[in-house]
Amino acid sequence: MPKFEKPRSMKDVATHYCPGCGHGLIHRLLCEVIDDLGVRETTVSVAPVGCAVLAYDYWDFDTMEAPHGRTPAVATGLKRVMPDKLVFTYQGDGDLAAIGTSEIIHAGNRGENISVIFVNNGVYGMTGGQMAPTTLKGQTTATSPHTRRVEKEGYPLKITEMMAVLDGVAYLERTSVDSYANIIKTKKAIEKCFRAQLEGKGFSMVEILSPCPTYWGMSPVESMERIRNEVVKEYPLGVIKG
Amino acid sequence: MKNKDKTRPVINKERCKGCGLCINVCPMGSLTSPGEVNKKGLRYAILKNEDKCTGCGMCAVICPDCAIEMREREKKS
Amino acid sequence: MKKRYLSTGNEACAEGALRAGCLFYAGYPITPQNELIAYMAVHMEGRGGVFIQSESELAAINMVLGSSAAGVRSMTSSSSPGISLKQEGISYMAGCELPGVIVNVMRGGPGLGNISAAQSDYFQATKGGGHGDYSVIVLAPANVQEMFDLTFDAFALADKYRTPVMILSDGMLGQMMEPLEFDEEIKPQGIIEKPWAMTGAANRSAQSIKSLYLGDGALEALNTKLQKKYEHIRTAECKSELYKCDDADIVLVAYGSIGRIARSSIDDLREKGIKAGLIRPITLWPFPYDEIKKVSKKAKKVLVIEMSAGQMVEDVRLAAEDDSKISFHGRTGGGVPTEKEIVEEVKELYA
Numbered sequence: 162m163p164k165f166e167k168p169r170s171m172k173d174v175a176t177h178y179c180p181g182c183g184h185g186l187i188h189r190l191l192c193e194v195i196d197d198l199g200v201r202e203t204t205v206s207v208a209p210v211g212c213a214v215l216a217y218d219y220w221d222f223d224t225m226e227a228p229h230g231r232t233p234a235v236a237t238g239l240k241r242v243m244p245d246k247l248v249f250t251y252q253g254d255g256d257l258a259a260i261g262t263s264e265i266i267h268a269g270n271r272g273e274n275i276s277v278i279f280v281n282n283g284v285y286g287m288t289g290g291q292m293a294p295t296t297l298k299g300q301t302t303a304t305s306p307h308t309r310r311v312e313k314e315g316y317p318l319k320i321t322e323m324m325a326v327l328d329g330v331a332y333l334e335r336t337s338v339d340s341y342a343n344i345i346k347t348k349k350a351i352e353k354c355f356r357a358q359l360e361g362k363g364f365s366m367v368e369i370l371s372p373c374p375t376y377w378g379m380s381p382v383e384s385m386e387r388i389r390n391e392v393v394k395e396y397p398l399g400v401i402k403g
Numbered sequence: 404m405k406n407k408d409k410t411r412p413v414i415n416k417e418r419c420k421g422c423g424l425c426i427n428v429c430p431m432g433s434l435t436s437p438g439e440v441n442k443k444g445l446r447y448a449i450l451k452n453e454d455k456c457t458g459c460g461m462c463a464v465i466c467p468d469c470a471i472e473m474r475e476r477e478k479k480s
Numbered sequence: 481m482k483k484r485y486l487s488t489g490n491e492a493c494a495e496g497a498l499r500a501g502c503l504f505y506a507g508y509p510i511t512p513q514n515e516l517i518a519y520m521a522v523h524m525e526g527r528g529g530v531f532i533q534s535e536s537e538l539a540a541i542n543m544v545l546g547s548s549a550a551g552v553r554s555m556t557s558s559s560s561p562g563i564s565l566k567q568e569g570i571s572y573m574a575g576c577e578l579p580g581v582i583v584n585v586m587r588g589g590p591g592l593g594n595i596s597a598a599q600s601d602y603f604q605a606t607k608g609g610g611h612g613d614y615s616v617i618v619l620a621p622a623n624v625q626e627m628f629d630l631t632f633d634a635f636a637l638a639d640k641y642r643t644p645v646m647i648l649s650d651g652m653l654g655q656m657m658e659p660l661e662f663d664e665e666i667k668p669q670g671i672i673e674k675p676w677a678m679t680g681a682a683n684r685s686a687q688s689i690k691s692l693y694l695g696d697g698a699l700e701a702l703n704t705k706l707q708k709k710y711e712h713i714r715t716a717e718c719k720s721e722l723y724k725c726d727d728a729d730i731v732l733v734a735y736g737s738i739g740r741i742a743r744s745s746i747d748d749l750r751e752k753g754i755k756a757g758l759i760r761p762i763t764l765w766p767f768p769y770d771e772i773k774k775v776s777k778k779a780k781k782v783l784v785i786e787m788s789a790g791q792m793v794e795d796v797r798l799a800a801e802d803d804s805k806i807s808f809h810g811r812t813g814g815g816v817p818t819e820k821e822i823v824e825e826v827k828e829l830y831a
Contacts, residue, residue, distance in 0.1 A: 165410070165463040165473030176468060180445065181422035185467035202682035207546070217688035223678045225549050226690040228572050231542035234534070238546020238554070239678060241530040242504055246680055264542075267535035341428060341461045374422070381422035 163345055168192035170201045172221050179286075181381025183338050183371025184213055187280055190338075190348045191251075192220065194355055204247045207236045211253035212286040230261025233268035236275045247355060249276040254295040255285045258320045265320070272329025272363035276354045279321070279366055281396065282373040290376030294318035297395055302376070317395050321368045325402045331362035332403030335396060337370040339388040343398070357403065365403070370396055410458040410473040412450055418470035419447035425462035425471060431455045434462060487660040489627040489653040490515035493583055494523070495660075496631035497555050501668030502581070503529035504547035504554040506540040510562045511595040512651035513585035517557065537562040541569030541582070548578045549689050551677030553635050553668075557583035559651070560601050561592060563609075570644050571610030574706070575691025577676075579638035581631065582616075583647040585654040588813045596814025597652035599736060602791035605648050606765040613703055615710050617645040617717065618764040620735040624658045630762070636670025641713055648764060650787065652737045652816065713766055720768040721760040722775065724750065728757030730826055731779040733772065733796050735761045738785050738817060745822040752823075754830055764792070772799035781829050782806045785817050 167173060170192035178184045195201050201222050208216040210229035217224035227235040232250040240248040257265050257279050268275065284302055285291040292305040295317050299308045309317075324330050332354060336347040350367045357365035370392050372384035379387065412425070412434070419441065425448050426434045435451040450456060453476075463471040487495070494516050497505070505524055507517040517533070524531035530547070534540040540556045547554040558566060563584045573580055584605065588598040605618045617637055619630040627649060634645040678689060693699035723743055725731060730749075734742040739760035749756040759775055761768050776782045776796075782805050784793040793808045800806055809825045811817050 163460060163464045165460045165471075167469045167472070171469065175418055178467065180420035181424060182467055185469070186465070189467075189469055203680045205550075205678045205680060214692060215694075217686075217690065221686045222681050223686055224688050225546075225678050226572075226576070226688070226692060227545070228542060228568050231538060231545075231569070234539040234542035235546035235549070237532070237539075238504065238506070238543035238548070239550050240546075241532065241543075242547045242550045242552040243679065263535055264539055267539065271532075341464055344464055381424050382427045385424065385427075 164193050168196045170195045170221050172219055174219065176219055177215060178212065179375045181372060181374040181384060183282060183369070184280065186338050186344065187278065187347070187369055187371060188216065188219055190344065191278060191351050193348060194352045195222065197352065198355060198359070200247045203245065205239050205243065206248070207232050207239070207250045209250070209252040209256035211256050213251055213253060213280070214287065216251055230256050230259070231264055232256060232261060233264040233273070233275065233277065237268055237273050240273060240275050244274070247358060249278060249355065251278045252280070254281045254283065254293045258294040258318050262320070266324065266327070269324050269327045269330045269364045274358050274361055274363055276358045277366035278351065279368040280371045281368050282371045283392070284373050284376045286373050286376055297391065319396065321366065321401055324366065330364045330402055332357040332365040333401040335368040335370070335398050335401060337388050337393060337398055339370070339372070339385040409475050410460070411453060411456055411476045412462050412471045413474045414448055414450065415470045416441050416447045417443070418468055419445065420468055421446040421448065422467065423448070424465045424467065428461045428465045430459065430461065431457060481665065482661055482663050485660045486657055487624055488515050488655055488657050489621070489624045489649060490585060490655065491519045492624045492628040492660045493631045493647060493649065494519040496628035497581065497635070498523060498527055499662065499666050499668070500553065500632045500635040501671065502553045502555045502635060504544065504552050505529065505556065506532040506534045506543040507557050508534055508537050508540050508562060510559045512587055512654050513557050513559045513583065515655065516583065516585070537565035538568065541566040544580050545569055545573055545576070545578060548573070548580045549576070549678045551674040551679065553639070555581040555583065557585065559585045559587045560589050563601060563604070567610035570616060571612050571614065572691055573644045574614035574616065575612060576689050577642040578644070578689065579642055580644045581634045581638055581647065582644055583631070583649065586648065586650040594814050595651060597650040597737060597787060597816065598812065598814060599650060599738065599787040600789070600791065600812065601648070602764065602786070602788060605646050606767065614706060615765050617641070617643060617713060618648050619645065620648045620762060620764050621653065622736055622740040622760060623653070624656065624660050627653065628660055628662060635668070637717065639670055639672055641709060643709070648736065650737050717763060718766045718768050719762040720771050721762060722771070723758040723760070725757035725759060725775045727755055728775070728779055729755040730781040730783065730830060731775050732756060732758045732783050732785060732822070733792070734758065734785040735764060735792065738787055741817065741819055742785055742822055745819045745826070748819060748823050749826055754826060756826060767795045769795070769799040772796055773801065776800040776805060780805065783826060783829060784808045785822060786810045787816060788812060
């Protein structure tokens with residue numbers, strides 16, 4: 162059920178995110194799920210390096226920082242010595258799909274019983290809108306000024322599909338926050354993701370397509386439309402595994 | 404539609420960043436931006452047409468900043 | 481009851497960690513530390529701990545960062561090239577004030593170098609290694625027994641000061657076998673409460689572990705706090721072994737494997753009528769500057785011997801008042817100064 166108020170697991174503070182940024186929305190959804198599952202006091206999360214680096218200022222449960230991309234390794238250390246806790250990482254596309262590719266794949270392959278919230282907005286936001294591994298073909302960024310040309314910059318990385326072939330991975334879903342209906346679906350996916358861990362099924366991850374109006378150079382409303390009209394064509398929504 | 408007339412969005416003006424997602428998502432067109440800015444200089448949203456609002460809560464769900472809460476309408480005296 | 485074993489240095493180190501209550505180990509294979517990771521693989525689970533062979537050195541140190549943040553005594557080990565990779569994580573652990581033990585079984589460098597013993601990571605270990613203003617406590621064992629003892633002590637030091645501690649060993653020490661003795665009933669020492677640990681916000685408010693301080697002056701405040709801690713460690717934890725220094729005309733300074741070889745050469749030199757003594761730093765950070773200053777004042781000559789092109793010698797020069805007394809003898813790339821070589825060098829200086 163959708164909630165219409167600030168979740169208990171979220172601190173009552175304004176975030177530093179730009180207007181229309183998807184992070185605030187996704188923060189709220191996962192906090193709602195943590196409230197619904199009643200696990201706030203047994204949750205330990207790992208924040209990434211990227212726009213969400215200050216997540217511990219917004220979440221009212223234990224949260225630690227990891228070096229860029231090492232987030233799943235830090236979560237592995239936490240979960241292995243505290244198997245009774247809900248341990249999840251929150252990672253952007255740079256953290257997860259570029260510098261942390263090795264850590265995410267091996268955490269998945271080991272079947273680490275952790276959950277991953279993977280926020281894909283196709284750019285490096287914190288550093289000023291550079292090209293990410295997930296940047297779309299033809300997209301202009303600070304470091305792909307001639308657009309992303311596949312012959313030079315390669316293809317958008319579909320890391321969630323890559324993860325699907327790993328036997329240790331229990332659950333993968335790609336969702337979006339572009340509309341009311343998809344926001345509700347995203348919340349359900351986060352809940353399934355956390356439940357998979359609580360039931361000891363192994364590695365679970367939700368990839369969430371999220372807007373970055375600032376570095377997409379468009380309004381928040383146009384950004385949501387871009388997800389709907391362009392981004393989902395490259396990154397189709399739905400359950401990928403599990 | 405039991406709740407139809409019961410709840411209305413209450414917008415935290417200072418928390419609002421003026422992204423406009425709520426205005427866009429509202430099926431009844433009952434939200435707007437008056438063009439005024441809050442202390443941070445951001446054009447916040449307001450509930451323009453309370454009578455048209457059905458209390459569906461889509462604005463609160465799409466708000467990235469927890470700036471909208473659905474509350475029971477205060478009875479007018 | 482004390483029992484005697486025949487053990488490699490690497491295995492003694494691992495056993496010392498287990499006896500100290502280390503319940504988490506992550507590592508990656510690299511020669512010459514492989515006996516250590518293999519020992520952990522065999523013994524960790526049986527003692528109720530977690531062993532992970534990680535996908536990389538980066539992952540290993542960051543797993544340790546996670547388990548340590550949960551309040552569990554944790555360790556990783558590697559050899560020189562692998563330790564270079566771990567530097568990122570060590571810097572974060574220092575910044576986050578997380579305890580942990582990192583073992584470097586040094587081999588020759590730079591680059592891939594070779595797999596022979598070397599001491600060429602002294603600078604990296606004692607002068608920071610990663611980015612930022614920080615120090616880690618560095619302990620330098622000189623025999624298999626100390627591989628056990630110093631590793632055992634390292635965990636209590638790490639917890640006490642909330643800091644990473646490095647065991648700086650080398651390939652010779654790691655792989656040689658000799659007797660090891662310890663009390664079967666030995667219990668972990670220096671166990672303290674860790675209220676800062678990431679254990680969930682039950683009956684307390686939510687907390688975080690981080691090294692990011694963006695606020696005006698916030699990072700400077702953290703650094704001031706760290707430096708204060710380091711200053712305290714400098715005064716409280718400095719350790720060295722002095723051997724026949726009281727009447728020494730010539731003082732050798734050497735640590736680790738070479739400290740041990742130098743010690744044998746002292747006896748040889750004394751038999752030849754040369755009054756030689758040895759200072760063997762046991763903590764390389766903090767470095768025993770005062771001890772070296774004191775002893776070198778009385779001595780006519782100071783000879784620093786290392787398996788490097790000359791790294792610790794810089795600290796000895798800082799410690800000694802008279803730079804002209806100091807000379808250096810070093811071998812690199814797997815070359816080991818022999819007892820005979822040291823004796824010849826001293827005889828030349830003495831002449």
